[in-house]
Amino acid sequence: MIDLKRLRDEEIYRSGVIRKGIEPELIDDVLKREEICRKLLQEVEELRSQQNAASKDIGRASPEERDEKIAAASSMKESLQSKEAEYSSAAEMLDDLTIALPNPASERCPDGGEEDYEVIETTGDCSQAPPMNHSEYGEFMDWVETEKASENMGSRFAYLKNEAVLLEFALVQYVMSKLVGKGFTPVVTPVLVREEMMIDAGFFPTDRNQVYELPKDDLFLTGTSEVALAGLHRGDIFEEVSLPARYVGYSSCFRREAGTYGKDTTGIFRVHQFDKVEMFSFCNPEESWNELEVLRGIEQEILNELGLPHRVILVASGDLGAPAALKYDCEVWLPSEGQYRELTSCSNYLDFSARRMRTRVKSAAGNQLAHTLNGTACAIGRTLVFLMEHCQQSDGSFVVPDALRPFCNLEVIRPKQ
């Protein structure tokens, strides 16, 4: 959730919200309501203070005075109650509006929409297109079964088979052991969460239509383990020395992919269910920009070790999710399409999610909100897509990247035919 005080006082903060595509009128409306709320709160507290004093006085009063004093206190009650009702409905309305405001884009975030990204770095050779694209190759190797999946589960589902499964687990193991080696705490997260968790992590209300819902149990399937990882320190107050607290989560992820009709329809590039290893950091507010670079560095290290040529872009303000203030995407070259496609990303949420979760840091200056960041360590299924093109040889065989060999005992995989 956004900081209303800063929204009121800081021009840059306010313009960061506008750059995310929010109308200035809406911001003004929120601020106006906030002011009204504060005024009402003061009035309510004043009345409460009087009521409390009167009640305490009754406790001290002699039996003869009591009835009279109780009657006097009773009459005060009505005006308090109506003022309270006025306040709580105003506060509720304010909250509904506030929660829908996105985290302001950071100053470093480029203006504009999807096309207005800024390229930060490009690395690796973009090889010639292989004979088969990832979708054809997956079928050729008998690694991906989409036909039966669409009959049984619907579109955008797939069975992963044979060596692809071994590669999947090798990727998980490779990335997990790397991150554990860097001091991250490994976690297997639950994939079902309550609505409140979705709100606190910053996903609801904005991304609600991307999420599978289980109405019978009031639970939601998470699109990333980030949601559950954020909840690991909900309501906690960190000692400064214990930060940064870094986690690496593994889970399946579920996304409805609403609004992507006709996009990436073949293979497993874009599916409703995939496995992902995700990094998550709770850190000191002063450290979060540095921490974002740490996450980005790890993502690039992994891509480099897998031999995937890529570029890093800074996502433009209009294309950022609601909770992110700044986001890097690592885009890997997809030879069959002749363009870079997103594989991993990392973002700094600053205190946006921590405010809702009340995750704080104890410091000499008092408690302040922690900052949270997240980044993809490895989106397994999509990584396989890129590997299927980059590791594919002209004879159809697949050369396993060195980094994965210790984890799957495979070097070259030959087609069965």
Next chain:
RNA sequence: GGAAGGAUGGCAGAGCGGACGAAUGCACUGGUCUUGAAAACCAGCGGGCCUUCGCAGGUCCCGGGGGUUCGAAUCCCCCUCCUUCCGCCA
């Protein structure tokens, strides 16, 4: 899924309608004492919000939400979680 009991500060644990933001113990922090440490003693030892330049004041919080009452940690209702017993189960 059925039955019973429970949820109080970092932890343990009292309070069960009136000065309770909450006894007491432990832990923690500072001080006295000591060559140093321990012990002992003294003091401190929640969180949020609002007003204020500041001092300070007010308000809310005893799992969460509602209700009764002049007044709720304490009474009532709903929810969540935990424990025990039974059933089921990877």
